[in-house]
């Protein structure tokens with residue numbers, strides 16, 4: 637895939653083939669991709685918990701909330717559609733920098749792009765039960781859970797579309813149950829001086 641196609645098609649995916657494992661060399665590539673991300677003052681304060689054991693992934697799943705803009709029965713992956721891998725993005729509270737969110741965004745972007753380059757879809761997740769995750773995964777109180785990213789082989793497409801109106805940017809499913817994600821046009825968001 638050329639870069640622009642990779643960027644356009646690396647969307648959020650929310651239904652996966654739960655029985656297709658992600659090979660470890662692809663996971664390694666995703667983790668190497670985060671290593672190449674920029675980080676303010678090159679501080680590299682983020683750490684990653686890679687959960688690939690199917691039993692643990694299944695225990696994490698109920699602690700994640702999907703597609704806030706859709707009814708639960710439509711937006712939440714059903715049995716057989718769950719992700720096969722979670723990566724939790726962590727940092728030590730005592731070492732937090734004011735740029736941690738930017739650093740996390742860049743690292744997550746690199747990981748999800750590297751995954752998609754190999755056909756692995758992802759969903760970046762902030763709507764997660766941090767208390768439940770902390771307990772389940774024995775994460776100590778000094779470690780903050782920034783976010784989680786779910787990965788798996790997608791069972792649907794997700795297409796960028798032009799919004800019908802700039803007032804409604806809600807994503808929706810088309811008649812084939814594929815996601816449509818309205819993105820503002822370049823003209824809508826830029827000013828050239």
Ligand SMILES: Cc1cc2nc3c(=O)[nH]c(=O)nc-3n(C[C@H](O)[C@H](O)[C@H](O)COP(=O)(O)O)c2cc1C
Nearest residue numbers: 647648701702703704759760761762763764807817
């Ligand atoms: C910081 C962040 C947090 C998100 N949290 C969730 C989440 O908890 N659950 C979910 O289903 N999607 C979540 N998403 C996915 C967004 O809903 C998605 O990015 C948005 O609808 C646009 O779709 P796109 O990623 O295909 O462009 C999150 C995305 C970002 C960037």
